[in-house]
Amino acid sequence: MLNMASSLGSATSLNTYESDYEADPADNTNINVVVRVRPLNSKEVKTGDEMITHFPGNGQIWLEPVTPKEKPKTFTYNVVFEPEASQEDVLNHSGVKRLIDMAIDGFSCTVFCYGQTGSGKTHTLTGPPHLFEKNPDPFASEHGLVFRSFLYLFDQIQNRNDFHFVLKASFLEIYNEKVIDLLNTSRKPLAVRWSKKSRGFFVENLFMVECEEFDDLLAVLEEGMRNRAVGRHNMNEYSSRSHTILTVHITSEQKASEQGVFISRHGKLNFVDLAGSEMTKKTHSEGKTLEEANNINKSLMVLGYCIASLSDLKKKSGHIPYRDSKLTKLLADSLAGNGVTLMIACISPAKSNMSETLNTLRYAARAKRIKTKPVVVMDPREALIVSLKREVGALREENMQLREFVQVGRPATSDLERWQGNTVTNGVLELPEGIDKEKLEQMEPTQLIETVMKFLSENAALRQENWELIAVRDLLIRDQELVCRENERLLRKLEDVNNVCCRSPIAPVRLSYSADKLAKSQSDDEIASAGRRDDENWGYDATGPNKDKAESPNSAQQIPDAISKELEKRRIGKSGRSNISESYKNHKRNNSWDKVGSRDSSGGSLKSAGSSDSLPTVQGKRVVPKEKKSSGLN
Numbered sequence: 001m002l003n004m005a006s007s008l009g010s011a012t013s014l015n016t017y018e019s020d021y022e023a024d025p026a027d028n029t030n031i032n033v034v035v036r037v038r039p040l041n042s043k044e045v046k047t048g049d050e051m052i053t054h055f056p057g058n059g060q061i062w063l064e065p066v067t068p069k070e071k072p073k074t075f076t077y078n079v080v081f082e083p084e085a086s087q088e089d090v091l092n093h094s095g096v097k098r099l100i101d102m103a104i105d106g107f108s109c110t111v112f113c114y115g116q117t118g119s120g121k122t123h124t125l126t127g128p129p130h131l132f133e134k135n136p137d138p139f140a141s142e143h144g145l146v147f148r149s150f151l152y153l154f155d156q157i158q159n160r161n162d163f164h165f166v167l168k169a170s171f172l173e174i175y176n177e178k179v180i181d182l183l184n185t186s187r188k189p190l191a192v193r194w195s196k197k198s199r200g201f202f203v204e205n206l207f208m209v210e211c212e213e214f215d216d217l218l219a220v221l222e223e224g225m226r227n228r229a230v231g232r233h234n235m236n237e238y239s240s241r242s243h244t245i246l247t248v249h250i251t252s253e254q255k256a257s258e259q260g261v262f263i264s265r266h267g268k269l270n271f272v273d274l275a276g277s278e279m280t281k282k283t284h285s286e287g288k289t290l291e292e293a294n295n296i297n298k299s300l301m302v303l304g305y306c307i308a309s310l311s312d313l314k315k316k317s318g319h320i321p322y323r324d325s326k327l328t329k330l331l332a333d334s335l336a337g338n339g340v341t342l343m344i345a346c347i348s349p350a351k352s353n354m355s356e357t358l359n360t361l362r363y364a365a366r367a368k369r370i371k372t373k374p375v376v377v378m379d380p381r382e383a384l385i386v387s388l389k390r391e392v393g394a395l396r397e398e399n400m401q402l403r404e405f406v407q408v409g410r411p412a413t414s415d416l417e418r419w420q421g422n423t424v425t426n427g428v429l430e431l432p433e434g435i436d437k438e439k440l441e442q443m444e445p446t447q448l449i450e451t452v453m454k455f456l457s458e459n460a461a462l463r464q465e466n467w468e469l470i471a472v473r474d475l476l477i478r479d480q481e482l483v484c485r486e487n488e489r490l491l492r493k494l495e496d497v498n499n500v501c502c503r504s505p506i507a508p509v510r511l512s513y514s515a516d517k518l519a520k521s522q523s524d525d526e527i528a529s530a531g532r533r534d535d536e537n538w539g540y541d542a543t544g545p546n547k548d549k550a551e552s553p554n555s556a557q558q559i560p561d562a563i564s565k566e567l568e569k570r571r572i573g574k575s576g577r578s579n580i581s582e583s584y585k586n587h588k589r590n591n592s593w594d595k596v597g598s599r600d601s602s603g604g605s606l607k608s609a610g611s612s613d614s615l616p617t618v619q620g621k622r623v624v625p626k627e628k629k630s631s632g633l634n
C-alpha cells in the first residue's frame, strides 16, 4: 500500500480525525475532510503524464510546483488516501463508520464526494459502474463506500437488541436542475419545497422504499445506479451527468416503559455523488453533454459560494445562497445545519490536471473550516418532555438524599415506585401511566401546554422543597456542632470536678467512672444515655430527684454542688437536643411524608429521627415541605 503508511499510518492524522469525531456531538463540529488520490489512468500513463502529488504524512499532501520559481503547495486534511488505498481502507479510515453510528443515534449525516470529472468520486462511493450491470457480485472487492456502509449499518443494527429499527431508502438525481426519482421509472421532475415543520428543504413525492433486509437496500442502490444519467466524454467513459443523493432514513424506537411507551429518533444517512466539474474544452463536450456540463458547473459554483460564505465567519451570519440551486437547497442542512458531514475530495495525481486538483484542494480546505451543530432529530414534544422529566428526576434524587440526610425518611415504597417508574433512563423518556406516545402526539396544544405547566410547577415545588430541606440540614449541622462543643466543655469541667472530688474524703470513687464513660461518649445521643446511666448510678432522675433516693447509697444530698450544677447543665445540653425534637413535633407535616414516617418503622423513619414525626424550625420559621403537588403525569 505504497504511501498509505505516511498518511493513513501516520497516527497523528488518523488520531486527529477520530478525536474530532469523539467530541461531544452537541458542540460545534467542523466538516471533516479527507482526500482520495486516484492512480494515474491508462491514458495518462500512455501519454507519459507525471504524478505531481506527494504525501509527507500527517494528513498532508503537497503538489509539485509547475515552474521552478513557484513554491510547492501544501494542504492538510483529516486523512489523505494515496493511490494504493483500497475501498476497505476508505471505509475504515475515513470516519464514515462513526457517521453511521451517529445516524443510528438520530443524527443527520452526509458523506459527499467532490472533485473534477474522472477523479474517482463514483468509484469511491459505489465502485465502477459495471458492478451494477446484470447480476452484480455482492462479494466484489471493488464495491465502494455505500455497499460497505450498508453492511456495517446492518451489523450495528443487529447488535442493538433493545431498539426496533425501520429503514427506508430513497435515491434521486439532480439532472439539468431537475430532481428525478431514480426509483421511479417515469422520470417526472419533482418539486423541492420548504418544510416549516422540519425547517429544511425536502423533495415532494419522493419514493421511499422500506428496507427490512440488507438485500432491500442493495436493490435500491442497484436500481438507482442503473437509472442515473451517465454520459461519455473525453475524460471519462462513464461520466455522471447528474448529482445523486442516496438517503437511508433510520427510525429507531426504544421501549421506554412497560406500558409500551416508545421513544423514537430519526437519523439520516446521505451519500452524495456530485457530478464532476469539467473544463468543457478538455472534455470536448458539445450538444447535450455541453448543456449538462454547464448545469453541473453552475450548481457546483453555487455550492462553492455557499461553502466559501459558510467558512468565512464574517459572511456566515449573512446571506448564504442555498436557494440558487436545487443541490444547495438539499445540502443546506448537511453544510451548515444540524448534521454531521464528511467530504471526500477526489483528485487526480496527474500533472495535466494540476489546476483542477488545486481548485479541489482549495475547495476542500474551505469546507474544512465550516462548522455544523449536530442535534438528534426527535419529536419536539418528546424532546421537551424528556428534558423536563430529566430535571424532575434529578430534583427527586436530590430530594431523597436531603430527606435521608435530615433523617426525615425515604418516601414510601409506592411513592418511590411511582417516581422511578417515571424517570428518564439513558436519555429515554418514561411516560407516566395513562399517557402513551400516541396520545401525546394527538394532544391538543392546550392540553400539551397544561402537561408542560404541570411539570414546570412540580419542578418548582420540588426545588422549593429541596431548599427547605437544605435549610433544615444546615440547622441540624449547626445544632450538632453546638452539642459537640457543649460536650467537650462538660467533659473538661467534669474532669476538673473529678480531680476536686478525688482529693475530697466525701467524694465517691465512682465519679471517675462517670467521667471515663462520658469521655467515650462523643455524640449527643451518647451523652443522653451516659446521663441516664449516671443518673441511675447517682440515684438521680434527670427530671428531678429520685423518688427512691432514700434507698440509694448516693442520695441527692450527697452530690456535691458543683456536680449538681454540671448535671443541671447537662440537662440544658439534653434539652438543646430535645428542642429539635420539640420543633419536629411542632411542625407536624400534613403531606405524604407523615404517612411515610408513621408507616415506616425502620431506621430512616420520622419516628426514629428524634422520636418525632414533625419537622424542625429554621430561625423561628416552620419548615414544612410544600405538599407534593402531583402533575398528574407522575
Ligand SMILES: Nc1ncnc2c1ncn2[C@@H]1O[C@H](COP(=O)(O)OP(=O)(O)OP(=O)(O)O)[C@@H](O)[C@H]1O
Residues within 6 Å of the ligand: 037, 038, 039, 041, 083, 115, 116, 117, 118, 119, 120, 121, 122, 123, 124, 128, 236, 238, 239, 240, 241, 274, 275, 276, 277, 346
Ligand atoms: N482509486 C481508484 N482506483 C482505481 N481506479 C479508479 C480509482 N478512482 C477512479 N478510478 C477509475 O477512474 C475512472 C473514473 O472514475 P469515476 O467515474 O469514479 O470518476 P468521477 O469522479 O465519478 O467522474 P465523473 O465526475 O465524470 O462522474 C473509472 O474508470 C474508475 O474506475
